[in-house]
Amino acid sequence: MAMAQDRGKGWWDSYGDVMGRPALDLAELESQSVSVRSHELLVVPGLLQTADYARAICEAADGQDEAVDRYVEFRLARQQILQRGTPATCHAVIHEAALHMRAGDPRIMRQQLRRLIEVARLPNVTVQIFPFEAGAYSAISRAFVIFGRATPDLDTVRLERPIDSAVLRDKDQADKYKRIFAKLTELALPPVDPDIRPESHEARDSLSLIQHVMHAL
Template structure:
């Protein structure tokens, strides 16, 4: 089989992890080729995600590379078994490879942490809010409708049979930025409170008075892998979105999120009575903005 020209994020990540393990073990590409009874070019293609490696061969390689049994070992084995097929394939007519990579990444993540300074996170958007955002960025209403449908389908990771834990820190500016008009915004803010009733969802608002830390932090999502080493940071960009996997970068973004969470207001708790709010929290701020619309 000829090497693929455009490997998916999962395929690239698996290859990158194998290269990291090989280098850490002090093994050359030639030695890795000998382990698999292959040539050096095949090892290069495996490590760039251009060629798959079977589970049996991967098991042998991981043992030779000194990777101990555990979540990381099992996570790599699971990545090799996945075929990259899922509900997102139905959107291939419109949605590009990067967006489909994102949906696949979300499908295998147990924990999602996101910071949004200007808009409501996509995972929490209503259909009309999502469409208004996408119409402003896409320009083509039909294309925006298709992207909105895709975005809503992605939200199933919060409500499926094994829902992911979702933590969001949203800057207060996103609550005040009118998207689609007052009615759309009121419904969107109601949606924020409703989805926060889910036991796996936490929503915090970063208030203006907390200072400039959030303002100097771009939007990002941290996707939790089977082991911390397999976490991924996603940075959305209009022309070239990034999937970060370097250990130091992962650690930096994890610390950044925790700092944002510390500075933000207490999480939304829609079950609490208004009179129980002894101090300002995320719920009271969302309600205040909503009633002022």
């Protein structure tokens, strides 16, 4: 699919027939960002989802929707920011609950968890798991995404809510969520490093937890 913009419009505009304005705005925000820092509680971030996992999520939201194929295609198209000419950096802190929250069958979940390990091989992607034993801080801070711009004063925060989302453009608010994210990274397990052999793990880390959940499916 061509990702180039045409006459000032983005590739996302071609999905206007099935996607609402908030989803199109999200794709535009991502395309303009040099970094994406996300905190998710119950699902794997969209930028890191496999096609089958994305489909299972979409079908759970509305199993009767005939546009599921387009929804999935749109979600995967968003991921091109991670491998474009100058890729955005992505740092995801994912609550352990998301690893256990079943989307589709065990095969789909194993593929998705394997995807988290594989995508962490990209030099611009960092994946951390926030374990249950780290406490309630993750739940209190809720799901959000920080979109970093070339000019930090223009950084934007998107708050994820059950039926909608809110976008914060105020610098003080953005700085508040940057501090929250920094705290999340401190409390979360060390990042996934696919190059570390399992027998070399001296302490529990994000990779060992993902592998444990994946093998238990």
